[in-house]
Amino acid sequence: MKKIVVLGGGESGFGAAFLAKSQGLEVFLSDKGEILENYKQLLIDNGIEFEEGKHSEEKILSADWIIKSPGIPKKAEIIAKIKAKNIRLSSEIEFAAAFTDAKIIAITGSNGKTTTTSLIYHILKDAKLNVGLGGNIGTSFAKQVASEKFDYYVLEVSSFQLDDVQNFRPYISLLLNLSPDHLDQYNYNYEEYALAKFKIAENQENDNYFIYNKDDEMSQKLLEQLDLKVNKIAFSLKEKLSEGGFIENGTINVNFKDTFSMKIEDLSLVGNHNIANSLAASIASKILNISNENIRNSLMTFQAVEHRLENLPEINGVTFINDSKATNVNAAYYALESMTKPTIWIVGGTDKGNDYTEVEDLVKRKVKAIVCLGIDNQKIIDFFKDKKELIYSTSSMEEAVKVSKSLAKFGDAVLLSPCCASFDLFKNYEDRGNQFKQQVLKNHN
Structure with a gap:
């Protein structure tokens, strides 16, 4: 045995x-x-x-x-x-996949994984498919394989899980985007990290599907180098595609099997990154033969994920947004990009080799003050000190929220989008987000 x-x-x-x-x-x-x-x-x-x-x-x-x-x-x-x-060393997803015949839809990427995974699960569930949600989110995939009889699994998959797969072969895989993240675990080599993400597709065959982002440079570069046997379907926010997903005249469009289109203003999720996530989810749904009516309805009714651009109640005309799940610079980029009000930005934590030049221009345009939150805020302060006049250093959530509230005027926004891991001051990003919500709503009923 x-x-x-x-x-x-x-x-x-x-x-x-x-x-x-x-x-x-x-x-x-x-x-x-x-x-x-x-x-x-x-x-x-x-x-x-x-x-x-x-x-x-x-x-x-x-x-x-x-x-x-x-x-x-x-x-x-x-x-x-x-x-x-x-000795064979595997991740839980590799191990569990060996014991199920269910169709697996696996989602990875530097950002938007949780949102897109939850969105696809929401679409499949609404279409009355017998589906489980797992991987990096919810209940363990292996536990569900042991105790449930699902026909489909929608799995959020991280590069760390993909590092330890040998035969993992999802029916549909999605690679949403790539940006430098977790480089401390990949010898500070971006390509090495990107290749780990591509392991999601390396065992797929020509009866499987790989959905990828045509606008993503590193994805394009590696696709040309790798010999993948899978059916590749792209989505793009920049160009019209004969097959795949694209945007045109304020609508999202998918050409696959037949056509699906929907007004961007009817999507429940906001921001360019979420248009991309909605396109990717729509392609996956078309592959699974879900009706246009079902897809449209689900994209209109989906509720955003907690700790990801989560709007809190407005207080004295100030908007508070909890984006605690933004643990890398690229995720914070998306958050800052979607801001329409003068923003007080709470940033900081455990740095994973961050390069803040990516958000420099957005910070100059959209941020009125930076509130650093961490044990060691020096790197952030040094980077932005010549670019922003108002920079504050705090070392607890209570202090960070207090400072932010004192800076915010009617019509401003306070955004927690930390760019960093949470382990210096918090148990995890959920704990960080919950403490933010608690402090924002303190003394306010």
């Missing part, structure tokens, strides 16, 4: 262990940190052997197949030892 070892005891780790157990495989879970109480209880209830606070190397290295949680750095010592012994 195959011996499975799962590294990491969070959502994906527990899910993988649960699936292995349900398949009658021998399974052991190891977490170098502490396992959260709810996952620990689930492991106990399901009779899954585990350890926390250490990695027992001998036990781990005797495995036939090791499943690694995406949060474990690829440069971790235990990973080097696993690779040296040539």
Whole structure:
């Protein structure tokens, strides 16, 4: 019997262990940190052997197949030892995909993954398909494979999950866009990171589909170099395409199988990046033979994702926007681009090798004050000090919101779009966003 070892005891780790157990495989879970109480209880209830606070190397290295949680750095010592012994190392999505015949729609990209994944799921659900939502979002994919009988899975997939796939072959894959992100994990090499994203399509065959962004330079460059067998379908905001998705005269258009079009003003999501996300989702829906009426209705009724350009109640004529999920410069670019009011911008956190020149022009045009929020704000201050007069340094959400409120006048906007990871002051981007909402609404009922 195959011996499975799962590294990491969070959502994906527990899910993988649960699936292995349900398949009658021998399974052991190891977490170098502490396992959260709810996952620990689930492991106990399901009779899954585990350890926390250490990695027992001998036990781990005797495995036939090791499943690694995406949060474990690829440069971790235990990973080097696993690779040296040539043990198969996979992500949870690779492992779970081996145990289901369901059609998988997998979405990756530097930005817009969560929104587009949620949007496609919303369209499929509205069309009454039997569909699950997973990957980087919601319930673990592996857990669902073990306990549900879905015909379709819509999965948000990160580069970290794709690093550890061997045979993963989605029916439809989407690569929304590429911009330098997580470069600290990719030897500060943009192309290496971009190639990790392309792993979503490398096992696809000519009965599968790959949806990509024709306006994205790095995607275009790598498509020319890679020998992909999959059917490629593009979307573009810049040019009219004979096949794929494009915009023309204020409408989004998809030419695939037949035609679909819809006025941009009827989309529930705003901003150019969301027009691109809506085009990509529409193409995927046409591939799955969903009716135009269903697609149109779903694109009109979709609610934006929490922590992604989320509007809070207006206070004294000031708009507050929670974009805590913007953990890289490109995501903040989209947020700043969509701003129509003078903006107080809250930015900062754990820097992943950011280059702020991408947003420099938008900051000059749209931002009236910068409020840095982090343990170390020096890099941001140094970059913008000659470009913006009003820059403030804060080290707690309470302080950042207080300063922002004091700067904001009637008709202004306060935007939390941090450009950075949250781990210096917060548990994760959700915690950061929730604290922002709490502080904004404090003393205001």
